[in-house]
Amino acid sequence: MKMTKVEQKTIPLNGDEAVAYAVKQCDVDVVAAYxxxxxxxxxxxxxxxxxxxxxxxxxxxxxxxxxxxxxxxxAAATGARTFTATASAGLALxxxxxxxxxxxxxxxxxxxVNRALSAPLNIHCDHADSMAQxxxxxxxxxxxxxxxxxxxxxQAFKIAENLEVQLPIMVGIDGFVLSHTLxxxxxxxxxxxxxxxxIRQIPHVMNHRGEIVxxxxxxxxxxxxxxxxxxxxxxxxxxxxxxxMKKALKVIKQVHNEYAKQSGRSYGNALVxxxxxxxxxxVTVCIGSTAGTIKTVVDDLREKGIKxxxxxxxxxxxVPVEDIxxxxxxxxxxxxxxxxxxxxxxxxxxxxxxxxxxxxxxxSPKVVNYIYGLGGRDTRPIMxxxxxxDLQNIAKTGQIENKIQFxxxxx
Amino acid sequence: xxxxxxxxxxxxxxxxxxxxxxxxxxxxxxxxxLRLVMKAARGPVxxxxxxxxxxxVSTIYPNTAWDVPWIHTAFETAAANAAGIESALKILRxxxxxxxxxxxxxxxxxxxxxxxxxxxxxxxxxxxxxxFLYVLYDNEAYMNTGIQRSGGTPHGAWTxxxxxxxxxxxxxxxxxxxxxxxxxxxxxxxxxxxxxYWNDMVKKARKGMEINGPAFLHSFAPCPRGWxxxxxxxxxxxxxAVETCVFPLWEAECGEYKLSPxxxxxAMKPEKKKPVEVYLKTQRRFxxxxxxxxxxxxxxxxxxxxxxxxxxLKACEIE
Numbered sequence: 001m002k003m004t005k006v007e008q009k010t011i012p013l014n015g016d017e018a019v020a021y022a023v024k025q026c027d028v029d030v031v032a033a034y035x036x037x038x039x040x041x042x043x044x045x046x047x048x049x050x051x052x053x054x055x056x057x058x059x060x061x062x063x064x065x066x067x068x069x070x071x072x073x074x075a076a077a078t079g080a081r082t083f084t085a086t087a088s089a090g091l092a093l094x095x096x097x098x099x100x101x102x103x104x105x106x107x108x109x110x111x112x113v114n115r116a117l118s119a120p121l122n123i124h125c126d127h128a129d130s131m132a133q134x135x136x137x138x139x140x141x142x143x144x145x146x147x148x149x150x151x152x153x154x155q156a157f158k159i160a161e162n163l164e165v166q167l168p169i170m171v172g173i174d175g176f177v178l179s180h181t182l183x184x185x186x187x188x189x190x191x192x193x194x195x196x197x198x199i200r201q202i203p204h205v206m207n208h209r210g211e212i213v214x215x216x217x218x219x220x221x222x223x224x225x226x227x228x229x230x231x232x233x234x235x236x237x238x239x240x241x242x243x244x245m246k247k248a249l250k251v252i253k254q255v256h257n258e259y260a261k262q263s264g265r266s267y268g269n270a271l272v273x274x275x276x277x278x279x280x281x282x283v284t285v286c287i288g289s290t291a292g293t294i295k296t297v298v299d300d301l302r303e304k305g306i307k308x309x310x311x312x313x314x315x316x317x318x319v320p321v322e323d324i325x326x327x328x329x330x331x332x333x334x335x336x337x338x339x340x341x342x343x344x345x346x347x348x349x350x351x352x353x354x355x356x357x358x359x360x361x362x363x364s365p366k367v368v369n370y371i372y373g374l375g376g377r378d379t380r381p382i383m384x385x386x387x388x389x390d391l392q393n394i395a396k397t398g399q400i401e402n403k404i405q406f407x408x409x410x411x
Numbered sequence: 412x413x414x415x416x417x418x419x420x421x422x423x424x425x426x427x428x429x430x431x432x433x434x435x436x437x438x439x440x441x442x443x444x445l446r447l448v449m450k451a452a453r454g455p456v457x458x459x460x461x462x463x464x465x466x467x468v469s470t471i472y473p474n475t476a477w478d479v480p481w482i483h484t485a486f487e488t489a490a491a492n493a494a495g496i497e498s499a500l501k502i503l504r505x506x507x508x509x510x511x512x513x514x515x516x517x518x519x520x521x522x523x524x525x526x527x528x529x530x531x532x533x534x535x536x537x538x539x540x541x542x543f544l545y546v547l548y549d550n551e552a553y554m555n556t557g558i559q560r561s562g563g564t565p566h567g568a569w570t571x572x573x574x575x576x577x578x579x580x581x582x583x584x585x586x587x588x589x590x591x592x593x594x595x596x597x598x599x600x601x602x603x604x605x606x607x608y609w610n611d612m613v614k615k616a617r618k619g620m621e622i623n624g625p626a627f628l629h630s631f632a633p634c635p636r637g638w639x640x641x642x643x644x645x646x647x648x649x650x651x652a653v654e655t656c657v658f659p660l661w662e663a664e665c666g667e668y669k670l671s672p673x674x675x676x677x678a679m680k681p682e683k684k685k686p687v688e689v690y691l692k693t694q695r696r697f698x699x700x701x702x703x704x705x706x707x708x709x710x711x712x713x714x715x716x717x718x719x720x721x722x723x724l725k726a727c728e729i730e
Contacts, residue, residue, distance in 0.1 A: 080498075229472040
């Protein structure tokens with residue numbers, strides 16, 4: 001897609017720097033953050049922007065991630081555009097406040113640099129941290145590379161702040177694989193981004209005086225935020241969050257397409273990216289940076305005449321059910337790759353979603369699960385090839401031997 | 412800074428911001444503290460609350476007792492809430508997106524949310540120097556959850572998690588000296604106040620709002636339900652706490668301690684200092700201490716009050 005009219009430049013950035021650069025361009029009012037590996041570069045880089053006067057942002061170096069999220073919530077409630085970033089244990093420490101952010105409908109953007117959870121302590125990539133937050137009402141997106149991290153952060157502000165959405169968004173980037181690896185990243189001019197995200201719009205609600213007021217803390221138009229809602233109102237609040245998630249599916253696409261027109265860069269249909277999927281018979285499904293490795297393997301297999309394909313989920317919450325069905329129904333065998341486990345569960349979190357979405361489809365494929373790459377275990381092309389080999393067998397025999405397997409593990 | 416002086420008549424005319432109609436119990440000390448502090452605001456103000464009695468009784472959706480912008484997020488977050496609000500106000504004002512010259516930010520939390528679970532966020536916000544007034548309404552236990560001990564529960568007190576049993580007669584530990592710990596942060600303003608002395612409290616609340624940077628107001632606020640005291644006696648009990656030196660009134664600007672008038676009188680005329688028993692007797696949470704076998708606990712409490720009072724006088728350079 002080459003529709004871009006603005007002049008862009010390509011600069012070397014690692015994933016964390018790409019995120020920080022995007023935030024710098026988005027006219028963010030408040031950043032409250034705490035350093036944690038492998039997110040640290042984001043706060044370091046942003047500190048430099050602040051120290052050099054390159055941003056017009058109030059940067060709060062808080063004493064914990066719990067406070068980082070709390071400050072983000074109340075800053076957003078005061079009307080500020082708000083960003084934070086975290087990883088692993090930091091995200092886990094935020095857990096309580098993540099539910100408050102979404103329940104209070106605060107359009108916070110957060111970069112999660114995906115990293116394993118303790119114990120044992122491990123600083124490398126897997127998706128256990130953000131998957132553990134999946135039911136808290138945050139939109140979850142996962143980037144394949146640093147370019148997409150940059151593009152997604154910019155889009156995230158516009159999605160979160162959309163008046164029909166008003167939900168917080170986390171953009172996942174794989175720890176070290178993306179966060180600490182230098183890539184060429186093409187960036188838009190500052191002015192283009194500023195214009196694209198615009199000034200934060202604030203919805204209006206009715207306050208206790210019966211006045212229609214902006215949904216923020218404003219002494220002239222008082223509003224009570226974060227009250228107690230008991231049996232007679234809590235349920236309705238939660239129902240509205242569900243509704244906002246549904247609307248987000250449409251808005252994510254709109255914003256993505258609008259951005260594509262400016263930048264010339266697009267990622268599938270915004271919700272999923274189908275790679276050589278049209279005539280594919282055996283397919284893997286994944287999120288994040290592993291998609292890059294899989295694409296190479298798919299190309300190699302195609303050279304050999306094997307009809308392999310990949311479906312990458314760009315958004316995991318809301319789950320793009322229709323896209324999953326339209327892309328996978330009629331395939332012979334599908335391997336869902338999970339970079340986290342759900343201990344004692346019936347497969348990893350992505351597997352559960354994919355298999356569930358395909359349950360009602362008449363020509364549903366055989367769907368199996370591969371848990372891989374926990375704690376940063378390298379996922380090499382040979383492992384992906386072995387998965388496609390398994391899929392070929394399943395496609396041929398129609399039999400599944402092991403529904404859930406571990407790949408790249410010493411057993 | 413010139414001290415704000417207000418007569419009772421003038422004060423009565425200030426419109427309420429924490430409105431009647433909330434669901435606090437009869438004789439609720441914290442509700443009085445909140446009302447006084449909110450009326451002390453000099454202009455536009457945003458309030459925030461930790462989870463606890465005062466949040467629960469005042470904001471049952473779709474009703475509210477707050478006629479100012481107000482937000483609650485979680486139990487341990489009052490100071491962090493204030494930090495976020497203040498940071499946002501600062502930048503939005505700079506960018507010209509809000510027009511108020513100044514907006515006071517006031518955070519309310521109970522002893523559970525201050526001495527215990529919220530202490531980290533409080534310490535962090537004060538260290539970073541956010542401009543806000545933090546009001547601790549101290550009713551000396553987790554009252555909203557049903558009277559469990561907190562770091563602010565006094566020695567010997569009965570609570571449901573420090574019951575007065577045959578072997579352990581009430582809370583074994585002493586109350587955490589939270590206001591002194593805040594002074595140790597070398598913050599601009601720390602003060603203690605009591606709902607028994609409204610004028611002293613509103614002056615201190617106003618001062619805390621006017622001072623640039625963080626201010627901490629430790630407000631003594633009885634809970635008749637939790638203290639097993641008479642609902643009509645909350646104000647009287649609050650005065651007895653000051654008169655016995657269980658809860659002396661003072662303020663500290665940048666670490667410099669100064670006694671407030673009511674406590675200063677006792678410092679000048681030590682014979683006015685009442686024995687701690689007259690205070691303890693007003694509350695059935697201490698009644699087991701009056702059994703003969705627990706006499707030593709009463710002595711310990713008195714000794715501790717005396718020791719701390721002496722220490723305070725020294726800090727105030729009164730020998």
